[in-house]
Amino acid sequence: MNLLESQLDYPLGEVLPEPGTVHEMAPGVYWLRMALPFALNHINLWMLEDEIDRGNGPERGWTLVDCGIANDATRASWEQIFAQHLGGLPVLRVIVTHCHPDHVGLASWLCERWNVPVWMTASEYAFARMMSASLPGADGTAMFPHFQLHGLRDPATVEKLQARKTYYASLVPAVPHAYHRMHSGQNIRIGQHGWQLITGFGHSPEHASLYCAGLNMLISGDMVLPRISTNVSVFAIEPEANPVQLYLDSLDKFRHLPADVLVLPSHGKPFRGLHTRIDQLHAHHVARLDEVRIACATPQSATDIVPIMFSRAMDAHQLTFAIGEALAHLHKLWFDGELKRQIGEDGVVRFQTVKIE
Numbered sequence: 001m002n003l004l005e006s007q008l009d010y011p012l013g014e015v016l017p018e019p020g021t022v023h024e025m026a027p028g029v030y031w032l033r034m035a036l037p038f039a040l041n042h043i044n045l046w047m048l049e050d051e052i053d054r055g056n057g058p059e060r061g062w063t064l065v066d067c068g069i070a071n072d073a074t075r076a077s078w079e080q081i082f083a084q085h086l087g088g089l090p091v092l093r094v095i096v097t098h099c100h101p102d103h104v105g106l107a108s109w110l111c112e113r114w115n116v117p118v119w120m121t122a123s124e125y126a127f128a129r130m131m132s133a134s135l136p137g138a139d140g141t142a143m144f145p146h147f148q149l150h151g152l153r154d155p156a157t158v159e160k161l162q163a164r165k166t167y168y169a170s171l172v173p174a175v176p177h178a179y180h181r182m183h184s185g186q187n188i189r190i191g192q193h194g195w196q197l198i199t200g201f202g203h204s205p206e207h208a209s210l211y212c213a214g215l216n217m218l219i220s221g222d223m224v225l226p227r228i229s230t231n232v233s234v235f236a237i238e239p240e241a242n243p244v245q246l247y248l249d250s251l252d253k254f255r256h257l258p259a260d261v262l263v264l265p266s267h268g269k270p271f272r273g274l275h276t277r278i279d280q281l282h283a284h285h286v287a288r289l290d291e292v293r294i295a296c297a298t299p300q301s302a303t304d305i306v307p308i309m310f311s312r313a314m315d316a317h318q319l320t321f322a323i324g325e326a327l328a329h330l331h332k333l334w335f336d337g338e339l340k341r342q343i344g345e346d347g348v349v350r351f352q353t354v355k356i357e
């Protein structure tokens with residue numbers, strides 16, 4: 001929770017579109033909100049007026065940005081949108097910011113329903129395919145040895161995690177079998193406007209945010225959120241990742257945007273104050289790193305660090321993200337040469353401050 005949220009400006013006040021409805025943000029730009037069955041209970045999606053020539057001359061319609069998870073409630077919300085808010089025009093394309101289930105979940109259903117392509121960066125598309133297929137190393141089973149190596153030994157929690165082997169596939173049962181590749185710096189024409197693609201790292205493999213200078217709007221995805229800090233975790237498939245560094249470096253790629261750009265985030269409300277939020281997020285990670293550094297005067301596993309970084313009670317799902325995030329902060333200090341890494345006789349990895357003689 002961002003204690004400095006009052007420093008940000010919410011120009012729409014308390015407006016929140018109900019699932020199945022839309023709210024106009026600017027001519028041709030609409031905000032949709034779908035329910036999620038998690039502690040994070042909603043995702044924002046965007047609908048942009050578009051015109052694309054698919055081979056039969058220019059055709060008017062809609063580009064969707066992100067999809068919601070694959071469940072009946074989200075499909076029903078989409079059907080309501082299709083029936084009431086498309087103005088009789090078709091969906092022409094689906095852009096997905098990144099591979100997480102709330103963003104890519106219904107991409108396959110939407111693309112089949114409208115016979116349109118999905119646009120994604122290559123890494124996000126590949127990860128979505130790997131995880132949806134539960135490939136070895138990318139399925140839920142890969143996380144047990146990873147979390148055990150980092151100190152998770154409580155049998156009840158391990159048992160709960162075992163029930164989540166096909167967790168991703170349950171939320172993303174299919175991903176389109178072909179895609180249109182998006183890449184860093186690309187300018188994507190959507191209707192009357194150009195949107196510049198800004199890739200971000202640390203939260204997901206190659207996250208796509210979209211900035212429109214003409215509208216002075218940034219579809220930030222999960223890279224910049226107003227109320228919660230973006231999750232940055234070390235996962236089993238990339239056990240020596242340094243996502244905190246990648247994330248902080250990526251945040252700075254948004255600094256050149258205008259101070260008054262309207263940020264359209266995937267969670268929370270549209271806001272102004274991008275530069276303030278970037279500063280807050282840097283300060284947040286500096287504070288977490290300070291806590292971790294102090295704790296590591298004695299050897300600490302990632303699981304040991306969790307209660308130091310997070311004061312709230314957590315279920316098994318939240319605990320996996322918390323261990324991943326604790327490890328991410330340990331890794332940043334380890335890569336910076338401030339911590340050393342040792343494997344104990346119990347097989348647990350612990351980190352400790354490097355003593356400067």
Ligand SMILES: [Zn+2]
Pocket residue numbers: 098100203204222
């Ligand atoms: Zn995400």
